Each structure stands twice: as structure tokens, then as C-alpha cells.
Amino acid sequence: EAGVAQSPRYKIIEKRQSVAFWCNPISGHATLYWYQQILGQGPKLLIQFQNNGVVDDSQLPKDRFSAERLKGVDSTLKIQPAKLEDSAVYLCASSFSLTGRNGYTFGSGTRLTVV
Amino acid sequence: AQTVTQSQPEMSVQEAETVTLSCTYDTSESDYYLFWYKQPPSRQMILVIRQEAYKQQNATENRFSVNFQKAAKSFSLKISDSQLGDAAMYFCAYNPGANSKLTFGKGITLSVRP
Numbered sequence: 001e002a003g004v005a006q007s008p009r010y011k012i013i014e015k016r017q018s019v020a021f022w023c024n025p026i027s028g029h030a031t032l033y034w035y036q037q038i039l040g041q042g043p044k045l046l047i048q049f050q051n052n053g054v055v056d057d058s059q060l061p062k063d064r065f066s067a068e069r070l071k072g073v074d075s076t077l078k079i080q081p082a083k084l085e086d087s088a089v090y091l092c093a094s095s096f097s098l099t100g101r102n103g104y105t106f107g108s109g110t111r112l113t114v115v
Numbered sequence: 116a117q118t119v120t121q122s123q124p125e126m127s128v129q130e131a132e133t134v135t136l137s138c139t140y141d142t143s144e145s146d147y148y149l150f151w152y153k154q155p156p157s158r159q160m161i162l163v164i165r166q167e168a169y170k171q172q173n174a175t176e177n178r179f180s181v182n183f184q185k186a187a188k189s190f191s192l193k194i195s196d197s198q199l200g201d202a203a204m205y206f207c208a209y210n211p212g213a214n215s216k217l218t219f220g221k222g223i224t225l226s227v228r229p
Binding site for chain 1: 119148150152157158159160161162165167206208210212216217218219220221222
């Protein structure tokens with residue numbers, strides 16, 4: 001089966017600019033996650049979708065970050081305006097079940113550099 | 116709140132030798148799931164092994180095995196016959212099962228010496 005697709009692979013922007021990331025999960029996976037991984041740290045959940053509904057966005061900085069999953073398939077994560085501290089790898093993952101008890105399948109991530 | 120602690124930032128192992136990576140976690144749940152993920156330079160997180168807390172038997176996957184000590188809240192990963200391709204960052208992760216939020220530790224960088 002095809003894996004989790006993410007684009008772009010790299011992005012460099014200036015602070016205060018906007019940026020968007022795209023993710024296409026594994027076909028049939030109802031649950032989709034966006035994680036932020038700052039250099040030297042473990043990934044931190046930003047938002048979790050079940051189909052096209054939000055399950056958990058408690059750690060999403062909603063003043064500048066937004067995400068949507070229209071039609072319950074692919075998803076976009078947007079940052080506007082970007083800050084220097086947003087420099088990180090943004091990982092998308094998907095799982096078949098809501099509980100994720102079998103683990104997730106991750107994409108290769110987008111490395112964002114804000115200068 | 117659940118926390119996952121990986122106190123060793125780096126480890127090194129000689130090719131063909133065995134290495135153990137440590138992880139502790141904190142939870143008040145009795146049923147949960149634990150994972151080890153590998154992240155090579157390509158950045159893609161790869162599931163290495165999974166343990167269900169209600170199972171006393173330690174999980175094994177080929178050269179990878181865990182030592183799960185539920186009372187001590189410890190979950191270490193043993194890599195036997197280390198290979199150059201095992202060099203990567205390894206993350207321990209916890210899932211309470213009620214929702215699927217994975218909480219990760221800070222990770223450990225494993226290098227393999229030829």
C-alpha cells in the first residue's frame with residue numbers, strides 16, 4: 001500500500017510570511033495527525049482528525065496555526081504569520097482506528113526553516 | 116498527565132554487539148500501549164516494536180526485543196546483532212488507548228561503529 005504522502009519536503013520562509021503543508025494519508029485510514037518536531041525533541045501533537053472532525057487540537061497555537069481535513073481524506077496545515085520558533089519538522093501520520101493502538105504510519109515530514 | 120522520559124541523549128554500539136535503550140513513563144492508567152519508533156535521517160518515523168500493557172510477555176521482532184516492567188514503569192529496547200542500518204534516533208512513545216494521542220520521549224541518538 002502507498003504510504004503517507006507529504007509535501008513540500010523542505011520550505012524556507014521569512015518570519016511573518018505564511019506557509020501551508022499538505023498531507024495525504026493511507027487510503028482507508030480514518031484518523032489523521034499533525035505533529036511538530038523541534039530539533040532535538042520528540043514529536044508533539046498539534047491536531048488530530050477523525051474523518052473530517054477535530055478530535056484534539058488542545059496544543060495547536062490557534063492564533064497562527066490552522067488545519068483542515070475537507071472530505072475526510074487529505075489535510076492541510078497552515079501557519080500565518082510564521083515566527084522563528086516555528087522552525088521544525090512537521091510530521092503527518094495516519095491510523096486505521098481511532099485508538100491508534102497499533103501505532104501510526106508517518107510521512108517523511110516537511111522541514112520548515114523560518115529566517 | 117502522561118510523560119515519557121528518555122534520559123540518555125546518545126549511545127554508541129559496536130557492529131554485531133547488543134545495546135539497550137532505556138525509557139520510563141508515568142501514567143495512572145492500567146491499560147495502555149507502548150511503542151519504540153526509529154527515525155533515520157530521512158525523517159520518516161518507523162514503528163519498531165509495540166507492547167500492550169496487559170500482556171506480561173515481552174514483545175519481540177526479529178533482532179529487537181523489549182524489557183517491559185509495568186510496576187517500575189520501564190520499557191527498554193534491546194537491539195541484538197547491531198547493524199550499521201540501525202543507526203538512527205529512537206523514540207519511546209506511550210498511547211493510553213482511550214484516545215490515540217501518542218506521547219513521545221525526547222529520543223536517543225544511536226550510532227553504530229563498524
